[in-house]
Amino acid sequence: MNLAETDTADSDLVTAQENAEELRGLIESDAVNDAAVVLDRMPEEERSAAVGELPTEAAADLIEHLLEQQAAEILEQLTPDVAASILEELTSDVRADLIAGLDAQSAFDILQAMSPVEAEETKELCRYEPDSAGGLMVTELLAFESTSTVQAVFDDLAEHSEEYRDIDVQYSFVVDGKRLVGVLPMRDLFLAKRSTPLFELMIKDPISVTDRTQLSALEDVFDNHSFLGIPVVNESQELLGVVQRSSLEHAIAAHDRSDYLKSQGIIGGEEIRSLPVFERARRRLSWLSVNILLNILAASVIAMYQDTLSSVIALAVFLPIISDMSGCSGNQAVAVSMRELSLGLIRPAELMRVWGKEISVGAINGMCLGMLVGAAAFFWKADVMLGIVVGGALCLNTMVAVSIGGMVPLLMKRFHFDPAIASGPILTTVTDMCGFFLVLSMASVLLV
Structure with a gap:
């Protein structure tokens, strides 16, 4: 190692020690959450070095307060002996969750460095599903x-x-x-x-x-x-x-x-802004690129009726209203189905039961919303037929939206897709297409 490299290494050590002192002071004053924020603001390459300089108990306390993904990244960058000593200070359930989040080689190396009893216990806990009693339990008891x-x-x-x-x-x-x-x-x-x-x-x-x-x-x-x-x-x-x-x-x-x-398009786990930029962009882009294609499909319906739209330009004002209100109704149905699935109150095969429950609510809400929007259209343009078109389209599209919102999560679950990811795009695309089609096709018959 030459002189320049020695100076750089000494400087990095001093920086790590200074960072560790700041973190230690916060942890000892019972401000662990503040310490987690300070660690998050550090440059990525300094975090693991700072944690490695902390006393073992303080490092374990800090690791426990971090997002699991961030904690796993720090543990992977520590030596197996240091990481093992930190993990041994944690409760069995937290230790197993963190080991499960490591890459295979890091997990193996750290388990090898742990005491045989705790390593075997951790491996047993890692075999359970995270959302099962075995995955949530602690083995420390009397x-x-x-x-x-x-x-x-x-x-x-x-x-x-x-x-x-x-x-x-x-x-x-x-x-x-x-x-x-x-x-x-x-x-x-x-x-x-x-x-x-x-x-x-x-x-x-x-x-x-x-x-x-x-x-x-x-x-x-x-x-x-x-x-x-x-x-x-x-x-x-x-x-x-x-x-x-x-x-x-x-x-x-x-x-x-x-x-x-997941429903908002954050795929692949939780995201925090201290993660690498390209990693965050990749996660979001996988969702957004699919949505481009789905929105092109919805826009193609408008293109089919561009002559109708140019003849009755007032329709352009109501298209986003119908799309948005129907989407809101559909999202309510999605939320209820997701909740009932998680509680075990409904099964994926109960499509018709769910549809029957939703269509009745959709019909009532659709008529109420349709009359409100139809009345607004009538008073704006003094055109009864315009009110009938936009009000009727919103009423029908609300019924479509709640039907889709109620049933799509069940279908996704039945075919082993994640309902939280898939339900949103499908609902948005279909309600937009149906809403645009209903307005413009009814306008072609009644207004043009």
């Missing part, structure tokens, strides 16, 4: 044999106090071997006589979920019970972990946020 006494539990707590310090302890679980047989609130434990066996104190036949339970079913369980956590078991009723209410709420929020971003 479990004691049913024959143990209260005194034995207190002795164990004292002996392993450092190990248990970071566990969110609300309940301890009572097992027979590995099989879950009861739940013991910590309050009952502290107030009991020291010689009492746990099977006399425990809540028998506790409510639990299996490791394959999906997000919507988990939400129902937590809605119906005021639990802070629910034990997770396998098919043999062996205790595997605990799903915490906070983890479920985070997963639901992330799921809703992901669906919203």
